[in-house]
Amino acid sequence: MMTLSLIGIGCGDPAQLTRAAVVAINAADLVLIPRKGSAKSDLADLRRTICADVLTNPATRIAEFDLPVRNAGEVDYHKGVDDWHDAVAATWSQAIENHLGNDGKVTLLIWGDPSLYDSSLRIARRLKRLPTIEVIPGITAIQALCAAHALPLNDIGEPFLVTTGRRLREGGWPQGVDTVVVMLDGGTAFQSLDPTGLRIWWGAYLGMPDQIIMSGALAEIGPRIVAARQDARERHGWIMDSYILKRRP
Structure with missing residues (x-):
C-alpha cells in the first residue's frame, strides 16, 4: 500500500x-522536495534545512523534482487551475514511481497547512495510483500574521472571512463581516477598496529572516505597503504575503 503524508x-x-511533523518525517521512506524555479529557490532551501535539522532516520531518502508552472494567461481561471493540478499530479506520480515504486510511505512538506488555500489534498486525489492520505496540520499564514502583529483575529463574538485577492478585487468588501483575511493576492487588491474606516495588518515572508510587517490606517499605510512589496519582489524575485483588513463603521 502507498501512503502519502x-x-x-x-x-x-x-x-x-x-512534534507530530517530526515523527511523520522520520517515518517516511521518501521525502519529495518540489523545486519552483530559481526565483523561488528559498522555498526548496527551507525544506532542505528542515530535513537536515530533524531527519534522523538513515533509511529515509530525499528526492527533488521540478513542478510544472500554471498558465497564468488562461482566460478561464478555474480551467487553468484544473489543468495545472492535473499536470502537478502527473509529476508527483512520476517522481514517486521513479524513487519509491508502488509501495511505501512518501512525504511532501507543505508550506503553511495543507487544509487552507493549498491544493495538495486535491492534487493527491488525482494521482495515478490513489494512496492512503495522511495529513499533519501546521501553522497557517493567518496564525503567523496575527502573531507577528500581536493581533486577535476576531472581534468579540464576531465572524471573519478568509478570501483571496482575486475575489476581493472582483467582488469588493464581503457582506456581513467587518474583518477580512486576504491570501493569495498576486497584487494589492486592497487598492480597489475605499480606504475610509479601514485598517490593515500586512506581512510578507512570515516566519523567515526577511519578514516584513506593516500596519495602520489603509489610506496611510496602503501606499507604503505597495512600495515595500515591489521593492521586496525585486530583491528576492518572489513574494509571499497576506493581510488582514478590519472595518470600523
Missing part, C-alpha cells in the same frame, strides 16, 4: 514544526 511545516521558521 502531507505535512504542514509552517510559514518559514523551522521551529514551527510540531
Whole structure:
C-alpha cells in the first residue's frame, strides 16, 4: 500500500514544526522536495534545512523534482487551475514511481497547512495510483500574521472571512463581516477598496529572516505597503504575503 503524508511545516521558521511533523518525517521512506524555479529557490532551501535539522532516520531518502508552472494567461481561471493540478499530479506520480515504486510511505512538506488555500489534498486525489492520505496540520499564514502583529483575529463574538485577492478585487468588501483575511493576492487588491474606516495588518515572508510587517490606517499605510512589496519582489524575485483588513463603521 502507498501512503502519502502531507505535512504542514509552517510559514518559514523551522521551529514551527510540531512534534507530530517530526515523527511523520522520520517515518517516511521518501521525502519529495518540489523545486519552483530559481526565483523561488528559498522555498526548496527551507525544506532542505528542515530535513537536515530533524531527519534522523538513515533509511529515509530525499528526492527533488521540478513542478510544472500554471498558465497564468488562461482566460478561464478555474480551467487553468484544473489543468495545472492535473499536470502537478502527473509529476508527483512520476517522481514517486521513479524513487519509491508502488509501495511505501512518501512525504511532501507543505508550506503553511495543507487544509487552507493549498491544493495538495486535491492534487493527491488525482494521482495515478490513489494512496492512503495522511495529513499533519501546521501553522497557517493567518496564525503567523496575527502573531507577528500581536493581533486577535476576531472581534468579540464576531465572524471573519478568509478570501483571496482575486475575489476581493472582483467582488469588493464581503457582506456581513467587518474583518477580512486576504491570501493569495498576486497584487494589492486592497487598492480597489475605499480606504475610509479601514485598517490593515500586512506581512510578507512570515516566519523567515526577511519578514516584513506593516500596519495602520489603509489610506496611510496602503501606499507604503505597495512600495515595500515591489521593492521586496525585486530583491528576492518572489513574494509571499497576506493581510488582514478590519472595518470600523
